[in-house]
Amino acid sequence: MIKRRDLCVRDCNLERVLKTAQILGIDEIGVTACTGRALENVIYRLNTHPHIISNYPYLVVSNKIEDLSSSELDVFVVRDYARVKHIIKKRVRTRIGLEVFLADIRTANGSSVGKWFEQLRGLYKLCQSIKCQFILSSGANSPREMIAARCFDSILEVCEVRPERYWQELEEWLKIKLGKRCYTDVE
């Protein structure tokens, strides 16, 4: 069975976020609020690797272009693809995740959304060619901004990405990224 994931939810109330995710058909979430405890269906987003051995799954995330070639980085957040496209091509390491937030485009007008979709198609193709992982996340600041699994599928279809393939690739990529680290039991 395919697991659907939203790798960026920026709300501190994990219980509320997890309940909402369940209602919306999201199987696993990435959160910025790190409790330091392993929780089922939660991946933490950190700025750096933790100093001590952790028992929770995490990804090191940055949106700073200078961090792009860092060996520690797991996910680079692409905020302005047109501006960073050439830098990504030159400096990115393979197997890194390139993430885009849907929250960034909510307030944009129709023409900007159209251009954004075109950029998303371009980013997906680029990810395929440089062996990086394309990641589409909600970037939600609260449960009300979270996105249902079925809506993710529709957005992916508009970007000409087959949803099943996307979720499968994301799962395999996470398995490699998180599998490298050592964890103890999840609560």
Add this chain to the structure above:
Amino acid sequence: MLNRRDKRRYLALWDSDHVRDHHKIVESIRKRNSELFGQIATEKANLRLIGIDEKHIIILSCKLEALGALLSTIVLMESPMPLLRISGTLKALRRFLRDAETSILSP
């Protein structure tokens, strides 16, 4: 010749802003859909407001072939409206809303 009705889908959306005038919500979805997918696609979708319940859940219906575009539009609305459920029948949707643990969505 058979006169077949168009297949429709029923959508439950959470009105997180608790807007009182729900016709305004439908109008704003229509407007955003036209902006993104065009006026013809919006008219073809035949979007209808079915109702609203006390948990601020809006029920809409649209033609099946326009569902993908409508779901993308909902994601790209300025005021967020998470999609809770899609169903082929109103009865099944209402049963889900009655049974499901949606208390998290209540104010």
